[in-house]
Amino acid sequence: MNSKYSTKLLFGLVMSLCSFMLSVATAEEKPNVVFILIDDLGWNDLGCMGSDYYQTPNIDRLADRGVRFTNAYSACAVCSPTRAAILTGKYPARLLLTQWLPSGRWDREHNKMIEGRYIGELPLEEITVAEALRESGYATGYIGKWHLGTEAFYYPQHQGFDVNIAGRDYGAPGSYFYPFEGTWKIPSTGQVQVKPAPISGKEGDYLVDRLAEEAEQFIRSHSEKPFFLMLAHYAVHAPLQGKAEKVETYESVDPDNRQGNPKYAAMVESVDESVGRVLATLEELNLDSRTLVIFTSDNGGFAKATDNTPLRANKGSHYEGGIRIPAIVAWPPGQKNGSVCDVPVISTDWYPTILEATNTPLRPFQHLDGKSLLPLIESRSEKLDRQAIFWHYPHYNQHPQNFPCTIVRRGDWKLIENLETGEFELYNLNEDLGESNNLLKSNPQVASELQALLSSWKIEVGADPMRPNPEYQEPTKSKK
Known part of the structure; x- marks a missing residue:
């Protein structure tokens, strides 16, 4: 064999081997990501958040070795918009996906305004966090509730996930017990939707x-x-169905000492056990030291399931009880175990946080409304470079204390614009967490500044407006 050729061949083999070893080393250095999303879990429905009723030892253990965010928010008071915000890093208003799917509860005769327009699926044009990670060499899996589009074109496998297990177009299973089937009457049409089993069993x-x-x-x-694994539980969404032995345990608690429905409490405990199983698997495989674990909820607790006190209201409402949620991040490199962060954060922040933690190139043109939380998690900073956070919900949904609204929170101040009446409410959350004292009249300068901020934001993101409903029927006054 020609010696010159042999040298070239040997050199090529060495370079190929080096390249392979480098790629293996790079793969080993990249951390895994487990994102656990619970449906309708209230802000204080965990032991680590102050509950002595709900039993959550595994989630509490996660908080002990992670960072707990006490001012974490969902991007919406209902599920689909929040899920879209997590996957895209964009506000629901910017996506034009502001309502839960497939429809809400608008009433032609009884609602004064026509709802804002909204699309029925997560657009394929959006580059999801799963797509970004997959392009960076990650295996991606989605397990559980999807609720962001229909099977033919808009399921997880069309949005960057290699594996889709149990992700369907509906928002709740027919049943939590095998065979997991059931039906649901659609509020806006009265038609019955058949819910096939999301998974075998x-x-x-x-x-x-x-x-x-x-x-x-x-x-x-x-x-x-x-x-990258996204475990999106259907629980603790209705129907409220817990394991019988767990339900009995919570039913034995004095009603005066219960924080919520015993069936709901049983579901919370089962969710906690599932988190324990995931954490135990990571530990068994020696993956826990290089896995980013995020635990959070898609909106506040359901009114018929749990008590969100001291927060006002519940799921579906944009008072704090509907949008303030638990959020825990376990990130072994650089974090202070068991630490607490009170900086306001929101669903859109998870996308850039995950990219930065995994050394994946940021996509600022995509996650326009998110900020990486890694500086907070690693205690490199005590604040985010962000002026305010926003919500836009031009819809009705019939949950208690719900009304169409647009909201801004800046610092401790929260301004709510009622899109039906045009009225405003102003609260200082540091002094009034329960939003009981409207400070609009006593703080006109703050209100004016926040109104201007809200108006410019709505223009920036293209927030769809509401319009007067010509078919609205004024309620008849009863005769005395």
Whole structure:
């Protein structure tokens, strides 16, 4: 063989080997990401958030070795818009996806305004965080509730996830018990939607456990390369169905000492057990030291399930009880275990946080409304470079204390614009967490500044307006 050719061949082999070893080393250095999203979990429905009723030892343990955000917010008071914000890093108003899917509860005769327009699926043009990570070499898996589009074109497998297990177009299962099937009457049309099983199983299976089982399997199957797993539980959304033995335990608690419905409490405990299974799997495989774990909710607690006190209202309302949520981040490199952060954060922040933590190039043109929380998590900063956070909900949904609104929070101040009446409410959340004292008249300068900020934001993101409803029927006054 020609010596010159042999030298070139040897050099090529060495370079290929070096390149391979470098790619392996890079893969090993990239951290995994596990994002656990719970449906309708209230802000204080965890032991680490002050509850002595709900039993959540595994989530509390996660908080003990992570950072707990006490001023965390969902991007909306209902589910689909928040989920879209997490995946895209954009406000629901910018996406024009401001309502839960497939429809809300608008009434032609009884609602004074026509709702703002909204699309029925997460657009494929958006580059989801899963797509960004997959392009960076990650295996991506989605397990659980999707609720962002229909099967033919808009399921998780069309939005950057290699694996889709149990992700469907509906927002709640027919049942949490096998075979997980059921029906649902659509509020706006009265038609009945048939809900097929989101996942296989066997007699006696409970949906929360099945999803946890699939999450364990995904982690084991992808432990040799970096992975992004999104475990989005259907629980603790209605129907309220807990395991019988757990329900009995909470029913034995004196009603005066209950924070919520015993069935809901049983569901919370099952969710906690599922988190424990995921954490145990990471520890068993020695992945916990290089895995970013995020735990949060998509909106506040449901009024018929839990008590959100001291917060005002509940899911569906944009008072604090509907949008302030639990959020815990466990990030082994650089964090202070068991620390607490009171900086206001919101769903759009998870996208850039995940990219920065995984050394994946940021996409500022995509996650326009998010800020990386890594400086807060690693205690490199005590604040974010952000003036305010916003909400826009031009819809009706019939949850208690709900009304169409646009909101801005800047510092301790929160301004709410009622889109039906044109009236405003102003609260200082540091002094009045329960939003009981409207300070609009006593703080006209603050109100004026926030109104201007809100107006310019609505223009910037293209927030769709409401319009007067010509078919609205004024309620008849009863005769005395």
